[in-house]
Amino acid sequence: MDRAKPEAADGSKTAGSDFLHLDVGEAPTGGRADWLAGRLRAAIADGRVPVGSRLPASRVLAADLGVSRGVVTEAYQRLTEDGHVVGRGRGGTVVVATPAAVVLRPAAPPAVDVFADRTDTDVLDALRTAPAGIDLRPGVPDLAAFPRAAWLRAERAVLHRLTPAEFGYGDPTGVPALRLAVATRLARSRGIRVDPAEVVIVAGVSQALGLLAQVLHADGVHTVAVEDPGSLGVRQHLRNWRLDTPPVPVDAHGLRVDDLDAGGAPAVLVTPAHQFPTGVVLDGDRRRQLIGWARRGGLVVEDDYDAEHRYDRPPVPALRAMLPEQVCYTGSISKLLAPALRIGWVLVPRRHHAALVAAKRMADLGNAALPQLVLAELIDSGALDRHLRLLRRRHVRRRDAMIDAVRAHLPGAVVHGAAAGLHLLVTLPDAVSDVDLAAAALRRGVKVQPLSWHGQRPQPPGLVLGYAANTPGVIDRGLAAVGAALREVQSAGPA
Known part of the structure; x- marks a missing residue:
């Protein structure tokens, strides 16, 4: 029996897997683990790999794809850190949670004007229930990581x-x-x-x-x-x-x-x-x-x-x-x-x-x-201490991603409180209304909280941004939308 790997028409070697019809040729150079983690995450999200099912053994999938085993184990590790799969020794790598689908789109007008009156006792709930694609509110933990x-x-x-x-x-x-x-x-x-x-x-x-x-x-x-x-x-x-x-x-x-x-x-x-x-x-x-x-x-x-x-x-x-x-x-x-x-x-x-x-x-x-x-x-x-250790590693990556995104999309903003917690305080350089900025961000499908909500006396303009619940890519997209909202507010000038 001919066990040679299949060849493309031009004679070059190709590799693929019956599992999800994965084709490593689609992966960017140097980004195979990211590519594989993304394909697996999408398959879990859309139900092709349902909760309770096992992923292929890393050695088997690596052989099918013609990549090193390290590429597959790195992809599986990222899914583990995201709370989507768990390793069960001889029981294999099992899917335990479905990623939340994140679609950045303009939010429908909320039923109430969330930012009309910061003294309204319902304002926090109004923002919580407002439709949006990305949620950067503080106080929201990484719910996908629940053990x-x-x-x-x-x-x-x-x-x-x-x-x-x-x-x-x-x-x-x-x-x-x-x-x-x-x-x-x-x-x-x-x-x-x-x-x-x-x-x-x-x-x-x-x-x-x-x-x-x-x-x-x-x-x-x-x-x-x-x-x-x-x-x-x-x-x-x-x-x-x-x-x-x-x-x-x-x-x-x-x-x-x-x-x-x-x-x-x-x-x-x-x-x-x-x-x-x-x-x-x-x-x-x-x-x-x-x-x-x-x-x-x-x-x-x-x-x-x-x-x-x-x-x-x-x-x-x-x-x-x-x-x-x-x-x-x-x-x-x-x-x-x-x-x-x-x-x-x-x-x-x-x-x-x-x-x-x-x-x-x-x-x-x-x-x-x-x-x-x-x-x-x-x-x-x-088990709780082990979970905390996992969360700390993940939070550091997400915190760093948010700091990088603030630098990229909110030039001149100052980050506070990065050494601990699940959120950052970002103060803004210009005399803008942080309430107007938060409202403009919500229109772009991103929830943030203005600093002024939390002050009884006048505060510098700022945003309180939670990072624990979102992946680095989502954080970057959210801050890009906030940056666009800031430019809108700045161009509008004083009300």
Whole structure:
């Protein structure tokens, strides 16, 4: 039998595969791994390679295509990092997720004018639901990277040992297994020593803030100062529970504690590990000032926002680790796994614990137990830490791609907060309206948030841009559209 590879009519060697009719001749010189990853990603997206199916063994596909095995393993690795496939040893490389189709096109006019009134309490939801091809909003994690296979394994393990009684109503503070896992993880990664009995499991940081607001309001605290600029969504939550939110300026060193002291607020909410939206880390001197302020009677609410997503700087300890009786601490799994899980935790000084538990009981009788148990299994097995390591590598590439895209498409813009987190703050050189710019970008099919939304006092024009949820190519296309929107706004001049 003639086993020679087929030849083209001109006598040159050709190689191809029955799998997807892949033809390596289509690949650009030096870009075979990119080409193959793109072809596989498209086939997964359109259903030719459905979720649950196996890709060919790398050695087999490499032989079919007439390329080195390294080309195929590199392509498979990129799909793995994107969360589309997982390697299962002898079980092969299995498709576990479908890529979201990204089509950059002008968005249809939204049902409401998203950018008409930044004080509108629905403005964040209006932007979230507005149709667009590319979403560069901050706070959106890489949803395609959700570890489905690890979650399923943990879920099977939990269901295998779950007793019938555990399907009933549980402790409103959370299942003991998760409270223990969270306490252990906080001690290891954030320096917080806490008894698991002090941990209260909540439906994300948003519920934690709502419960804390109720507790503080009942205790006579009606004002919680907030960082400026600081999260619009956080202000909305606090104001919904009848708390005033006076602004305290943030500079290159973090919260201006002297301004906080002068303002007279009894409590303050801070994001010291990675300030939103500037990305500033509260430095050592400001930490000492803030701890001194708290020791004089102030209460700190610490949102440990993005603490685990750090790349170019060492970790910083949580404030709660230094002053547990004057710090309410909250965190969640939303930016590490997915917001859809609605799992977070809150720690409060002992004097507030009973009131917090009562508020949680009256809110919902406690979070769903099964997801809590699965998350505890992920933490205890080390799967969550492995997932975090994968995310850090991917985030660095996407962050760098966004920085390059900003330089290419927004000349003169300044990038802030690149050492950690899932977003960048970009301030603009010209006196343009960042709201007008965001509106023009949305008309081009790209969602971004204007910096001015997050400031109670005047801010320089800027955009808050999330990079975690998009591939480098999508990021570049999105920033190209933002650059075109900027030129449009600049040419229009003042309204």
